[in-house]
Amino acid sequence: MTCAVDFVFRGRLDCDSFVGFARHRAGRLDLDMRVDNCSESAVSVHVAGQEALVDMFEMACSLGPYDCIVLDVSRSESRLASARQD
Numbered sequence: 001m002t003c004a005v006d007f008v009f010r011g012r013l014d015c016d017s018f019v020g021f022a023r024h025r026a027g028r029l030d031l032d033m034r035v036d037n038c039s040e041s042a043v044s045v046h047v048a049g050q051e052a053l054v055d056m057f058e059m060a061c062s063l064g065p066y067d068c069i070v071l072d073v074s075r076s077e078s079r080l081a082s083a084r085q086d
Contacts, residue, residue: 004048004078009061010041011071018043021065022057029053046078 009018015038022045026033031049038044047054064070 001051002049003051003054004046005054005058006036006076006078007045007047007058007061008074009043009045009064009070010073011064012069013038013040013043013064014067015039015043017065018061018068021068022061025057025060029057031057033057048078 019035019038022035022043023033026047029049031047031053033048034046036044036046047057058073058075062070062073
């Protein structure tokens with residue numbers, strides 16, 4: 001089953017490092033990923049693909065790269081996926 005999810009990772013983040021890490025993980029898991037916003041305190045991404053692989057992406061990114069500390073992750077069904085179902 002496929003799904004589309006919006007994530008917001010919060011913490012002490014380096015944008016280049018975290019986004020590079022997330023893109024690498026998304027690629028390894030064969031997920032589509034788009035970065036919506038990035039700052040030193042939060043990164044918002046949209047991810048779509050197989051549900052179990054999206055879950056794996058969340059776990060990997062919650063651990064983050066070595067130079068970032070993820071303190072919180074919020075997850076919601078993608079607004080884009082909801083709009084396509086209407």
